Amino acid sequence: MNLVTIEEIRAAAGRIGAHALRTPLLPQPWATGSPLWLKAESLQQIGAFKIRGAFNAIASLDEPARTRGVVAYSSGNHAQAVAFAAKQFGIPAVIVVPDVTPRMKVEATAAHGAEVVEVPMAERESRAYEIAGERGLTLVPPFDHRDVIAGQGTIGLEIAEDLPEVEVVLIPVSGGGLASGISAAVKALKPSVRVFLAEPELAADTAEGLRTGARADWAPDRRARTIADGLRSQPSELTFAHLRAHVDGIVTVSEDEIREAVRTIAHRSRLIAEPSGAVSTAAYLFHPDELPQGKTVAVLSGGNVDPRQLADLLAL
Amino acid sequence: MNLVTIEEIRAAAGRIGAHALRTPLLPQPWATGSPLWLKAESLQQIGAFKIRGAFNAIASLDEPARTRGVVAYSSGNHAQAVAFAAKQFGIPAVIVVPDVTPRMKVEATAAHGAEVVEVPMAERESRAYEIAGERGLTLVPPFDHRDVIAGQGTIGLEIAEDLPEVEVVLIPVSGGGLASGISAAVKALKPSVRVFLAEPELAADTAEGLRTGARADWAPDRRARTIADGLRSQPSELTFAHLRAHVDGIVTVSEDEIREAVRTIAHRSRLIAEPSGAVSTAAYLFHPDELPQGKTVAVLSGGNVDPRQLADLLAL
Structure with a gap:
């Protein structure tokens, strides 16, 4: 590989x-x-x-894709990283989180200007791909x-x-x-x-x-x-x-x-x-x-x- | 001034x-x-x-005075600073602390290789000057x-x-x-x-x-x-x-x-x-x-x- x-x-x-x-x-x-x-x-x-990888992934997108925005699924540090990086580029970010995510984490992510979508745990990955397709957003994976x-x-x-x-x-x-x-x-x-x-x-x-x-x-x-x-x-x-x-x-x-x-x-x-x-x-x-x-x-x-x-x- | x-x-x-x-x-x-x-x-x-001031004060001594060593009175951060700086110069340090100082702080200071002298609170300054005189050490004051x-x-x-x-x-x-x-x-x-x-x-x-x-x-x-x-x-x-x-x-x-x-x-x-x-x-x-x-x-x-x-x- x-x-x-x-x-x-x-x-x-x-x-x-x-x-x-x-x-x-x-x-x-x-x-x-x-x-x-x-x-x-x-x-x-x-x-x-996580800010390092998220920023590099967004920075590496071509201009039109970056301008459309990004989506990520995470309830943790990757969520905040993508939200924070997107804000620095001035582009939209959607973060899909399980509906059991603590308020504090949801608010921290929203505070960076991201749209937070709460879904049942089992659906978070599929929902993120769906949103990416519907809105033309690029999915930023947490590590892969x-x-x-x-x-x-x-x-x-x-x-x-x-x-x-x-x-x-x-x-x-x-x-x-x-x-x-x-x-x-x-x-x-x-x-x-x-x-x-x-x-x-x-x-x-x-x-x-x-x-x-x-x-x-x-x-x-x-x-x-x-x-x-x-x-x-x-x-x-x-x-x-x-x-x-x-x-x-x-x-x-x-x-x-x-x-x-x-x-x-x-x-x-x-x-x-x-x-x-x-x-x-x-x-x-x-x-x-x-x-x-x-x-x-x-x-x-x-x-x-x-x-x-x-x-x-x-x-x- | x-x-x-x-x-x-x-x-x-x-x-x-x-x-x-x-x-x-x-x-x-x-x-x-x-x-x-x-x-x-x-x-x-x-x-x-405190490490900054303590290090500069010791570094500024002339060679013979520095070699003889230093003394300080403190139960707090200045004590550890003088002990830590003295260790870097490889010179003796005596730290005079009140006898009510928590064990943990005494041990942290001693761990830097300093000699810790415990005295009644009211005597710590005078005892430090005494030790300086008796042993030819330079007193490193905490701020003055x-x-x-x-x-x-x-x-x-x-x-x-x-x-x-x-x-x-x-x-x-x-x-x-x-x-x-x-x-x-x-x-x-x-x-x-x-x-x-x-x-x-x-x-x-x-x-x-x-x-x-x-x-x-x-x-x-x-x-x-x-x-x-x-x-x-x-x-x-x-x-x-x-x-x-x-x-x-x-x-x-x-x-x-x-x-x-x-x-x-x-x-x-x-x-x-x-x-x-x-x-x-x-x-x-x-x-x-x-x-x-x-x-x-x-x-x-x-x-x-x-x-x-x-x-x-x-x-x-």
Whole structure:
């Protein structure tokens, strides 16, 4: 399969420019063991890395298609990313969300000027395609698209630039867009870097897939057990091919380890991580024996956590 | 009085180099009203801006004095800053703390390799001077020193570089080292910028002093009422002269406003702020009528908050 190239990722960086934040790579002097840096994508304007891929995908459309607008289905960070990016281009965006989506998330998406369409959970994907067809909009998928992967890959460019001596990169994995992009960038620029994924035990389809060499299919109910609600997707053929090509290993973490990592990141790193964003730090904290030693970057992919859940996570 | 110059601040930036983090200036798209950026000093390695002044003060010592080592009295961020900076120079540091200091803070300071001396609260300053005399150490004061002020001023350089179109800068004030340094830098580089201070109502000696034109002296017990435990000092002659020369106004905030600002920063900006660090955002959120409109930078000075206090602040 034709994998995303470093040239595509560099082109994405050029398109994205200052429309996404160049997030800081933050040294963590409290870390014992391998020296640790956090790549804090939680500090993006929408609180997650998804803005990079969404912006690159929209920027890559030809002018007439872009002007007509875009549609996406997501209740999470991808929804806000597409809404936020569309607003920067001044184009219409329709976001299809399950009708069980918390008010707060619906409002955050609408606040970026997007039209939010609420449908029963099972219909969200089909409804999005329907709307795309009816209105001539382009569907921006959450991860299964080269432009989206290339956009997320710009994180890898920044890591390699900001810490040229990096030895290990730890990335949360779900649909695999983030991990595909970063690993493609890092391996192209610095093949000696070891790329490891972090995944919840309760949604460990990628770990199983990489072990057997073929994508594992876990039922949505089974994946939905993890608190890491951004990590309940599974790789596509395209992203799985990237992971097979570029990834050196994968570590699974327990729910308690994820919770403890959220607390450590708050108390020691002074950052809010959503559970999905904390799995890479959980791998670092609780599974050092499964990881190579050396200068380590953990990608903190997002910080969008409901105030009530945050209060629960940080309660003593 | 001879105020700290932009040349001294530039020299400080040269000395500090990469030993303190160039903290990110983070856009806050959720902000209504004036566009808002947070200068997140909470992301410094020690969780607060104090590393800048401490490092510059130690770097400015002559070689023999520096080699003998330094002493400081503080139970808060200055203690960790001096310990952390001394470690980078490989020199001895003694930190004198009140014997009521929480274990966690004592351990954090000791973890940087400093010798921690616990004494009764009333004796900490005198004991620090005694130790300095006995052991030939140099005392690094928390704010009343040009090199400390110049070090904190490097924040102003970074703001002016990263957001050349900045119009308003909001700074927490206590002893005034931070506000003196930043205002000196910003006013030298961009005289049109309006510099405003933010102070707790319950420790509003600086507001009173700037109103009357002479330093106000509030009893320590009176200042100790605020939850913002890093804002219980008051300006020295040196820092007060800077504030009189450079500051355009001051806003006082209530305890409830400080608490609400900590919550907003956690939920919307995904950052942990200590109450002292949140007062500038509290001024932005709750006192817009007292502030000029325009592109606003609020300095988030620190993020060191006890886990129990954080849990209480974020409880719903």
